[in-house]
Amino acid sequence: MIVRGDSDRRWRRIFLILGIVVAAYALLAPLTSLDAAQSAGVPLLADRLWFRIATFIAMFVVMATAWNIIGGITGYAAFGNVAFFGIGAYTTGMLIAKARWPFLVALPVAPIIATAFATLIGLPLLRLRGHYFAVASLGVGVAVGELVQNVEYHGQPIFGGASGLFLPIYSIDNRGLFFFYLMVLAAGISIAVTWWVLRSRFGYGLIAIRENEEAAAVLGVNTTAYKVAAFALAAALTGMAGGIFSQWNVFINQDNAFPIEYNVQMILMALLGGTGTVFGPAAGAVLLQLLIQFLGGSLPISADIPFVSDAARPIVAQVILGVLLVVVVIFVPRGVIDFFGGRTRLSLAYLRRSLRETSL
């Protein structure tokens, strides 16, 4: 282990202060009214797109942090968590669009249904290990999306079918702000829950399962109950994000409520930030989502990628994302959070060590 020197400690403090400044800016910036920002000559703040992107980032913080509970802390590589997002979105969406429930009453139902579903499928699925669990959970994610789009009753699609589900617009002043704060609140809850889990008896049980499930069982951990509870907790948080998303986005269908690529994105975020930690997945979510938005050309501050036409840009962005994925997995397998805690420094030696540890 590297001994923490004075300079490391100083860097740590600088990063902490920087982090607080960035977080405060992100939280407080939307408070300034759009007109004020415009007249003060800070158009960056006035851009409505910022709210959308900031809300999106908060949404991914929830999903990555929730995935971390089952994938990072418990060590079960769930590849179908997007099912919970979609179930949450459709639960709230159906209650609002069909049953005319008010949004704030319909929202808490989303995590409840997602939890119930996770418990139901978790009981058989969590008996599987390793690849088998990953593949089976992926299958559930795909199948649920397909069912939701195609289930019919007397020839009528129950959940809006292929044309999707339209929700009435939630009437409130400063709608963009409202959903931004709601999503940030959800992100805060997810992080707080993770913090609590890591300090509780429950969390120690989950870590024991990750390190050696048989040994955990011998020590008296009720592994089935613990695993299902972790899965359900992740589902509840993800479902909550889905519920907020449905009213925020006003329109949901199979493509935006069950996107297969979210499965991989939330895992990559957790991995990039550092699995099993409290803040790692959140940090990874912010970094990766900003990068995706930047590459996709939808950030207010954007730049041209040299030699790439606008038409080819989304495709090139995907290639870059793929290369990033490969590089992160090979060279930074423990995530970037290590560099911020003063535990280790980014150096050629670190990259070489990462490579050697996992190479054949």
Added chain:
Amino acid sequence: MADFVQLVILGLLAGGVYVAVGVGFGLVWGVLNIVNLAHGALVIVGGYLTWQLFTTLHLDPFLTLPVDAVALFVFGYALQRGVINRIIRAPLLFTFLLTFGLNLIVVNMLLLIFGSDFRSVTPSYSGQGLELGSIVIPYVRLISLGVAIALSASLAFVLNRTRTGLAINAIAADRDAAQLVGIDLRHAYAVTYGLGAACAGVAGGLIAMIQAITPTAGEPYTLQAFVVVILGGLGRVSATVVGGLAFGLVEAFGQSIPGSGSVFANAIAFSLMVLVLVTRPQGLLGRLR
């Protein structure tokens, strides 16, 4: 009754493609312990190779299959040797993410090169078929099934009757022991992945004759390869053949259920897989390990 026979025949013919897609996937999974999410992308690379050779050189598409196999073997060997070998000792999640990243790269490179237009390979005999009473069996499908079986048989031959195959089997049994008896792991791993990629290439050539392809058309095949391998059981080529044919049958009968059409194809496939995983995790023919 004729309907039933027709469904069985259609199912088995469709199963041929699943066999071809499944054997390479199962080999890489069983020996290297990698769930290769880039498998579908490799399949489609094979499809585009066949399409390119067919449109520019006017080769018979079935004659392009060996070219697909060789090209994909070389590509797969290089990929494993240069990239995937770097994370073999990492947790399984990493192999998932790495191969997903490779899938993104390959698919989007194909999009840059070929665009997103549908491409199909239509030799002169593509519309014709064998007539048996009221049932018509398309020649292309029939030959494809034959090719898939031949492919599986040659793979089984390589694995069980050659020195390289024995080395691969040794790795599957115990990696460290294999290294102790002098097997060059890096090379053997790359050969295994190369063989898997070669099978994917041949499968892609067949698929290009059966359906119109786009760069993203391979993704469903990755998912279906999972189901096929799990259905049959991991670790033996013959089990994958049975799994592929069984999957074709299930799909054919699933689509014939009135009202559901083909919209539940994935849901049926995955429900079946979860059912098999939970009740008989070693697959229909697999052995418990």
